[in-house]
Amino acid sequence: MTTVIHLKEIKALLKHTDVVTAMEEGFIQYSNGNTVVPPVGELLFEDPKGDAHIKYGYIKNEAYYVIKIASGFYDNAKLGIPSSQGLMLLFDQKTGVPKAVLLDEGYLTDIRTAAAGALAAKYFAPKEIKAIGIVGTGIQAKLQLQYLQKYTPCTTVWIWGRSKEKAAKFANELGADFDVHIADSTTELAKHCNLIVTTTPSEQALLKASDIQKGTHITAVGSDTEHKQELESELLKKADIVISDSIPQSKSRGEVYRATQDGKITEDDIVELGTAIQDKKLQRTNDDQITIVDLTGVAVQDIMITEAVYTAYLKK
Known part of the structure; x- marks a missing residue:
């Protein structure tokens, strides 16, 4: 069964996660050629102004691969909602079985960028x-x-x-x-x-x-x-x-x-x-x-x- 993790729980889990160290390890793996990261998928919008990015890939010989969809719609503040939206999809790297959907509403993209x-x-x-x-x-x-x-x-x-x-x-x-x-x-x-x-x-x-x-x-x-x-x-x-x-x-x-x-x-x-x-x-x-x-x-x-x-x- 695919696990669904909502934003409230994601925030609680992050309190016990060293995201900066995770980013450091990830960048090292990337520059050392130990990842598969295809070009970014991108959608650009004019009315209202916004963009959506699809980023995906995996670290070789690790357990999972990940697909992320994140968007920024810059007039969202007028609607009383955050400009950032999105979700993360995590799959078993050996079988392709979906393991988790993280309904983070773009929050994880914001956090990993800050880290x-x-x-x-x-x-x-x-x-x-x-x-x-x-x-x-x-x-x-x-x-x-x-x-x-x-x-x-x-x-x-x-x-x-x-x-x-x-x-x-x-x-x-x-x-x-x-x-x-x-x-x-x-x-x-x-x-x-x-x-x-x-x-x-x-x-x-x-x-x-x-x-x-x-x-x-x-x-x-x-x-x-x-x-x-x-x-x-x-x-x-x-x-x-x-x-x-x-x-x-x-x-x-x-x-x-x-x-x-x-x-x-x-x-x-x-x-x-x-x-x-x-x-x-x-x-x-x-x-x-x-x-x-x-x-x-x-x-x-x-x-x-x-x-x-x-x-x-x-x-x-």
């Missing part, structure tokens, strides 16, 4: 973080900040959003645990922060090369289609280290794709995340370097978090 952001900071952020900049005001913005707290004691935060009202609401939600400042522009945000996370579905660059001070680390998570872009291509040229979660995916989506198309960088300038976290020489070596990690979202993340939740369920 990957924390992993990026673990290896590429400067040792002393004076302030964290968050570009965007949605659920991913909040989760990125929460997961970063695992790796930095910094609680000074600058946020920027297109809507002043949403930015003020986000700042209020963060509460007394953070010293929050609302920036009038991304330029102002970058002036104060040496760790920045961009979390929007923007199709026009929000951060310029001239905005970024030396020593800054940027994790870009919003650009997961060919049309989205949060970082000016010149900024990737300016960076000392540019990391992609998936070099194959960066040929069709993300900040690396846009910068390559614009002729600012080449594939030779990019290192894959799973490779870099295994080699200290490929990581930040001083606090003056500008580092960028481009997270387009890789199926191995969905495999790892789905298997982790299901394993925790079986241990109940």
Whole structure:
């Protein structure tokens, strides 16, 4: 019988799951060639604006394979529902028998993305973080900040959003645990922060090369289609280290794709995340370097978090 696990139970199981470590192992397996991850399936919608991604694959010689369907419909807030939706399907790798359906409503995609952001900071952020900049005001913005707290004691935060009202609401939600400042522009945000996370579905660059001070680390998570872009291509040229979660995916989506198309960088300038976290020489070596990690979202993340939740369920 196929197990159905609902969102409430998924959240309870995640409390006892080290998702960041799971992401680290997944990226290593991916970069070491131990996974089968086909190209992303994608549906783009115009009215209302949205996109749906189908990501799937397996780790060789493991027990399961996973298919994930996740969407983002950006007018959902007007309907009082989250922009992220979706589910995870887990199958026996040896027989194809469906073992579990995780009705996560897109939550696991949000969590694995935030965990990957924390992993990026673990290896590429400067040792002393004076302030964290968050570009965007949605659920991913909040989760990125929460997961970063695992790796930095910094609680000074600058946020920027297109809507002043949403930015003020986000700042209020963060509460007394953070010293929050609302920036009038991304330029102002970058002036104060040496760790920045961009979390929007923007199709026009929000951060310029001239905005970024030396020593800054940027994790870009919003650009997961060919049309989205949060970082000016010149900024990737300016960076000392540019990391992609998936070099194959960066040929069709993300900040690396846009910068390559614009002729600012080449594939030779990019290192894959799973490779870099295994080699200290490929990581930040001083606090003056500008580092960028481009997270387009890789199926191995969905495999790892789905298997982790299901394993925790079986241990109940």
